[in-house]
Amino acid sequence: MAPTHTDKIEKASAAEPDLPRRRFLAWLSGAGMVxxxxxxxxASFAFMxxxxxxxxxxxxxxxxxxxxxxxxRIAIDxxxxxxxxxxxxxxxxxxTCTHLGCIVAPSETGFKCPSHGSQFxxxxxxxxxxxxxxxxxxxxxxxPNGELEVDKDNEVQTGSYLNV
Amino acid sequence: xxxEVKSKLKTWTDLPANVIKSVFRNPLPTSDRGRVxxxxxxxxxxxxxxxxxxxxxxxxxxxxxxxxxFFLFVILTxxxxxxxxxxxxxxxxxxxxxxxxxxxxxxxxxxxxxxxxAAHAMVATxxxxxxxxxxxxxxxxxREFNWNIGVALFLLTLLSSFTGYLLxxxxxxxxxxxxxxSIAGYAPLVGKELRFMLLGDSTVGQEALLRFYVLHxxxxxxxxxxxxxxxFWRIRKDGGLSRPEPxxxxxxxxxxxxxxxxxxxxxxxxxxxERRFVVQGLVxxxxxxxxxxxxxxxxxxxNLLIAELFVLLLTxxxxxxxxxxxxxxxxQPVNVMHPPNPAKAPWYFLGLQEQVSYSAFWGGVGVPGxxxxxxxxxxxxxxxxxGIGRWFARERxxxxxxxxxxxxxxxxxxxxxxxxxxANWQFVSPF
Numbered sequence: 001m002a003p004t005h006t007d008k009i010e011k012a013s014a015a016e017p018d019l020p021r022r023r024f025l026a027w028l029s030g031a032g033m034v035x036x037x038x039x040x041x042x043a044s045f046a047f048m049x050x051x052x053x054x055x056x057x058x059x060x061x062x063x064x065x066x067x068x069x070x071x072x073r074i075a076i077d078x079x080x081x082x083x084x085x086x087x088x089x090x091x092x093x094x095x096t097c098t099h100l101g102c103i104v105a106p107s108e109t110g111f112k113c114p115s116h117g118s119q120f121x122x123x124x125x126x127x128x129x130x131x132x133x134x135x136x137x138x139x140x141x142x143x144p145n146g147e148l149e150v151d152k153d154n155e156v157q158t159g160s161y162l163n164v
Numbered sequence: 165x166x167x168e169v170k171s172k173l174k175t176w177t178d179l180p181a182n183v184i185k186s187v188f189r190n191p192l193p194t195s196d197r198g199r200v201x202x203x204x205x206x207x208x209x210x211x212x213x214x215x216x217x218x219x220x221x222x223x224x225x226x227x228x229x230x231x232x233x234f235f236l237f238v239i240l241t242x243x244x245x246x247x248x249x250x251x252x253x254x255x256x257x258x259x260x261x262x263x264x265x266x267x268x269x270x271x272x273x274x275x276x277x278x279x280x281x282a283a284h285a286m287v288a289t290x291x292x293x294x295x296x297x298x299x300x301x302x303x304x305x306x307r308e309f310n311w312n313i314g315v316a317l318f319l320l321t322l323l324s325s326f327t328g329y330l331l332x333x334x335x336x337x338x339x340x341x342x343x344x345x346s347i348a349g350y351a352p353l354v355g356k357e358l359r360f361m362l363l364g365d366s367t368v369g370q371e372a373l374l375r376f377y378v379l380h381x382x383x384x385x386x387x388x389x390x391x392x393x394x395x396f397w398r399i400r401k402d403g404g405l406s407r408p409e410p411x412x413x414x415x416x417x418x419x420x421x422x423x424x425x426x427x428x429x430x431x432x433x434x435x436x437x438e439r440r441f442v443v444q445g446l447v448x449x450x451x452x453x454x455x456x457x458x459x460x461x462x463x464x465x466x467n468l469l470i471a472e473l474f475v476l477l478l479t480x481x482x483x484x485x486x487x488x489x490x491x492x493x494x495x496q497p498v499n500v501m502h503p504p505n506p507a508k509a510p511w512y513f514l515g516l517q518e519q520v521s522y523s524a525f526w527g528g529v530g531v532p533g534x535x536x537x538x539x540x541x542x543x544x545x546x547x548x549x550x551g552i553g554r555w556f557a558r559e560r561x562x563x564x565x566x567x568x569x570x571x572x573x574x575x576x577x578x579x580x581x582x583x584x585x586x587a588n589w590q591f592v593s594p595f
Binding site: 045048049050053054055056058077078080096099100101103112113114115116117122130131132144 | 337342343345346347349360361364365366367369370371411494500501503504505506507517520521522523524525587589590
């Protein structure tokens, strides 16, 4: 077979002298490109992750302990938290369903999610439905002027009450 | 009249013809050479080959699903840009703007309807297109990479539709996105972070609306356009649409009109006085064969063009018809305190939601992840050459059965999630 155009080109490239400087520059450019790409992607992700959010504050005051009589289980839907008072103990249970983020409602047996039928007992432990985790308990503290403050960023163990 | 005046006059009398000639280099073709030149010298037509295999025109083979998907995307782009003139991605204004489309914007309702129904239709046609490609074995070498571009396009279509779902800021939108993004939150390790970045907050709110808006109108359409361009390009570079091997394996007779593709080159060579064009590309495999014509090929102009325009008209007509009779849903404005019961994701994610109701991790992340991985790997695992270019080829019984199971199970889950799930996700009968 007669040599084709392709063969000629391949021969030509085989005969090309090895140029260390060219190879070095190519390597340097490649490293530069990859470096730029990696840092660019990293910076973009960092940029996309907000440092502050503009929604509901996760730390808020809910009133004085007297507002919650013993045995009360009052859900504050706007804050997505349920305030539980048992004697002189107060706690806050998140009402965001651990399944798909819907708002659970207090029921006679505990909590029920209207969306996918997850059920929880009064302490937020899963008793039925698809929820994978118990409802989280969040910290309640007493401010110096005697108000209750809930911090939803601060998850505490199930059964951690504040004595008032 | 002096000759000078005559030539001045001629400049003006010839002006319209000269303008047209400068835009369209060739008159409407009446010969094969003309058809080649028309395809070759027009920017929009040169995306297609000058000649293509007759088999590609068979409606029973392609059903035009890829084209329909693309034309739906075009409709979505046009209607979407128009809707952008009246939309504000703000939690206090978005819903009001939806109402304004009904009351105080000319053609506002029909535009929103078209956008909505075309979006739903595109999700469906892209999926059906994927089924067509699978059942005809069209993903096999050398088209493995294009199959995966297609898988990416399918995901981008889902994401585009999903991000658009939030924008009306009604109850349907809000809870569908709340549920949908929670599914994303189940991904191991990165799930929580991913959800937070997507929403820009821990719950769906103003930040999420703005983010979804930017993704929906800029990022995703841009990426989708690039992928679609690569998808189309690869169709040509992979040798056109898949088709069965010609019946006779005997060396194909070279058709006796060798001038056609060369004519494309030589026409150009004579068009300009000094320009000469030399073939510089290296041609191999299923690519363009200069000087040889494959059997069973026809000219793109007018065969392919007419077929495409016909599909475009059908697509527009279909979308218009549905949009005229059915209004896009708009529920009550968002009320964060009152989730509807049941809260449902968009229909194409209801299969996912149904799975999630059994197991949050496996239903939401595990099984879909494995399915996606298999979709990506199929063309590299199934290397057999038999049965390409025929629907449900007997040689591909196993692969087709597996894929059919995947399709039927997923459609079944979507049907259950859509029609058989009532309050508290209890099983209800729709009848």
